[in-house]
Amino acid sequence: MKRIVLFLITNLAVMLVLSASMSILGVGRYLNAQGLDLTQLLIFSALIGFTGAIISLLMSKWMAKQSVNARVIDPNAPANAEEAWLVDTVHQLADRAGIGRPEVAIYDGEPNAFATGAFKNDALVAVSTGLLRGMTEEEVMAVLGHEVAHIANGDMVTLTLIQGVVNTFVIFLARLAGYFVDRVLLRNDRDVGMAYYASVFVFELIFGVLASIIVAWFSRQREYRADAGSAQLLGSRQPMIHALARLGGMAPGELPKNFEASGISGGRSISAIFASHPPIAARIQALQSAQSV
Numbered sequence: 001m002k003r004i005v006l007f008l009i010t011n012l013a014v015m016l017v018l019s020a021s022m023s024i025l026g027v028g029r030y031l032n033a034q035g036l037d038l039t040q041l042l043i044f045s046a047l048i049g050f051t052g053a054i055i056s057l058l059m060s061k062w063m064a065k066q067s068v069n070a071r072v073i074d075p076n077a078p079a080n081a082e083e084a085w086l087v088d089t090v091h092q093l094a095d096r097a098g099i100g101r102p103e104v105a106i107y108d109g110e111p112n113a114f115a116t117g118a119f120k121n122d123a124l125v126a127v128s129t130g131l132l133r134g135m136t137e138e139e140v141m142a143v144l145g146h147e148v149a150h151i152a153n154g155d156m157v158t159l160t161l162i163q164g165v166v167n168t169f170v171i172f173l174a175r176l177a178g179y180f181v182d183r184v185l186l187r188n189d190r191d192v193g194m195a196y197y198a199s200v201f202v203f204e205l206i207f208g209v210l211a212s213i214i215v216a217w218f219s220r221q222r223e224y225r226a227d228a229g230s231a232q233l234l235g236s237r238q239p240m241i242h243a244l245a246r247l248g249g250m251a252p253g254e255l256p257k258n259f260e261a262s263g264i265s266g267g268r269s270i271s272a273i274f275a276s277h278p279p280i281a282a283r284i285q286a287l288q289s290a291q292s293v
Contacts, residue, residue, distance in 0.1 A: 036179050042172055049167030057160040060116040061103075061124045070105035070126045082132065086144075090125050093145050096233050097152040099123075111135070111250045115147035116156060123151045135246055142230050142239035149229025155222045162218055166211035174203035212274060219276040224286050237287045244287075248280035 030041035100121025117123030178200035
């Protein structure tokens, strides 16, 4: 229920921002008597496409904490030795990576960990109790290095920009295709009819599926980079290889879709081309074949 409420709140915020922005900029009137105004349509598409992605990024830390009931550890007053070690390890890795020290949180759940946040120097690293219980200290450190590498690489921002670009083209091309169906195929020379809106809906679904393949591909590439980043931060590839091997024998905990790609392990996917994470075996092989570390 909490995730549904957060989803509705986020979308309401998006709609409010969009409404205000469109009123100020005067966009959204891309259909006129002469046909499609492609410039207005592109502005409209970019505004819609990027706004949702950027708002999600700006709210990502708060939404992550709320979605998994994460408890942020006070670095000045950890509850126990494990929490003290966790905070100290993340901070040491962040110092090595040259980024600001992120917030560190723990949440109850099956093995997983994730990093999120809009800024390198104001991020969040969260670890599940299942991962802490199921891995050795060295393996947990490797996972933490993986998450810190995500932050240092700017993966959250880059993924948001890619999502915004593909969203823009999905919206733009769907309306262009819908207009073609309405005016050219159906020869409607009056105001756009239901065929236009129905076509736009169908084409948004089709182009959205194609766009998700592109985003998933990039997400998989950044997992390889984060694995390599962990190896560099720890000075050895073996801890990350051991952590991945251990993770391969566990049932990973699923994360909410809005930051699933930031986890050490991805959720189920109907096909490999839609997966946010590469197979564990492929990640281990990539580390083993790396030229350095």
